[in-house]
Amino acid sequence: MQPKDTLKIIRPDDWHLHVRSGEMLKSVIGMTAAQMGRAIIMPNLTPPVSNAAQAKQYYQEIMNALPADTGFTPLMVLYLTDNTTPKQIQTALDGKLVVAAKLYPAGATTNSDDGVTDVKNIYPALEKMQQLGMPLLVHGEVTDAKIDIFDREAVFIEQILSKVIEDLPDLKIVFEHITTKEAVDFVLSSGDNVAATITPHHLLANRNDMLVGGIKPHYFCLPILKRENPHQRALLSAATSGNPKFFIGTDSAPHAKSDKESSCGCAGVLSANCAIELYATAFESEDALDKLEGFASIFGADFYGLPHNTETITLKKQDWIVPNSYPFADTVVVPFMAGKMLSWKFLVKD
């Protein structure tokens, strides 16, 4: 029997990760590679990673930036544009590096200007993906300026996602970084081909953390943090339920400190530096550490039809303070919960 002050689980994966490129990539990729076996690499570079050749080039850049002997594998994603063709989907999948394609509604988040202006434009590509069993990853927010920012996920479900599922009932969909009770309920009521990722920051924080006592740009992400009740509570329940429709996806998204602490701060939170510790903290708060391994290491691989990792990792029950910043290219990045105490620490990968 495991002693209570350690936690040993199958090595987790990260089913939603931003690692940027160039010197920024070199600064952060080791964080994820230390803990995770694989990660779904988001394609929102400038220009976006929108075909197989770009994906291969980005893959190679990541491999070159990796520290030695991590055993880490990046899983590449195509960025869907209004012009993505079924042939591009097929070619990308044939190349073996790309495992999914991502729908960004145009303007929804960082570098999404090339995103899809009307989901009907990509129906031929989506039909091909359905046929091939290739998951569609969705940033689930409308971008209509008139819609309140806290309503944008719920409106997306109603106006777009529910129609896509009606029209393409067998398409595998990962509803990414869900933030609302409406999203939890929607995933629960959909078929087994619809799953969702949940970030550590949406489990550990709500909009009061971002706005009470001062406006805190390091808590600003998209979709934006919602209310504690019912939304944060619904996410905690879903993540710790043991339901395989909900799995890990950090959406770790580093920005330079100076791009966050400004008159118009960027959206995105770095959590890769201690991703599994953050999730362990959240699961422990729900007295559900026994559910962490399924969420972090099993359900996502099963959804993608990939094998479980063969390594394990061990966490130790130990108070420690999240660093105030990390080097990030020629500047610094402030991580989520900088300066706060966590009670689990990543110890070793075996």
Next chain:
Amino acid sequence: MQPKDTLKIIRPDDWHLHVRSGEMLKSVIGMTAAQMGRAIIMPNLTPPVSNAAQAKQYYQEIMNALPADTGFTPLMVLYLTDNTTPKQIQTALDGKLVVAAKLYPAGATTNSDDGVTDVKNIYPALEKMQQLGMPLLVHGEVTDAKIDIFDREAVFIEQILSKVIEDLPDLKIVFEHITTKEAVDFVLSSGDNVAATITPHHLLANRNDMLVGGIKPHYFCLPILKRENPHQRALLSAATSGNPKFFIGTDSAPHAKSDKESSCGCAGVLSANCAIELYATAFESEDALDKLEGFASIFGADFYGLPHNTETITLKKQDWIVPNSYPFADTVVVPFMAGKMLSWKFLVKD
């Protein structure tokens, strides 16, 4: 008949203003004094202005900092603490400089740590104010950590303000910087002894302006910006309705740029630099410029039982860009709507 490209109104007052102290005071007091005849000066200094002697000292500091020949009069306010006595209320009013007293729930906003922990603690003071006809100014938010920040005004009405009014039915109350439809409805349903101020930023912006496309600390204020529907719309309707229960109160609250653009930005927006232009822009958007004079120059004075100003001011229809910053002690302050275009410009005071 007035030409359509100018607007001449009785000189307005500002029934809610923060001017700070020392060098900061010197940086901003001239902005208000150029436009406004009088202003209710908020007492949340460190330490707070909580007795007649402190009010007199602060008044003198303001008078010394004023540019020459503005004809501006500061109206002083007592900061209520758990220990404020009826005698202190009487003494303050006898000193002629203090016209009102302010209830800050402890912890509600900038420098409110000495605020009232339980409104029952100040009932003797409030009874004296009711007897003397001295208005109570209220920051209407609860501070319970469990209450969502966007609910705090509505919960304050329900838990505190409605009970104060029940217990002290003739107390004059200014519900300051209201931000919700609930507050508008509450003021409308209360007696003539209950009025409200509305800021220019709550008329011109909603929480999407603060959070869509980036997190914008220069839109961060307390009470926090709410949704466009129904809240911003309700404020615009109330302000432009011609109902004398609603009047001007900028809550102009300067902070150094570096205290806003940080990991934990201060609450408060500078609008004194172009207060009347901002209100004119909001009223014009509702096609209600004919209602501006009542809101800005008449209803507040009537509520306080003070004479109307005898001067007039003239605004000119003219596009101009709000400056990016103003000097502020040894640093700078970024005003509300910095870099944006307004279509009315303050021209002259006669």
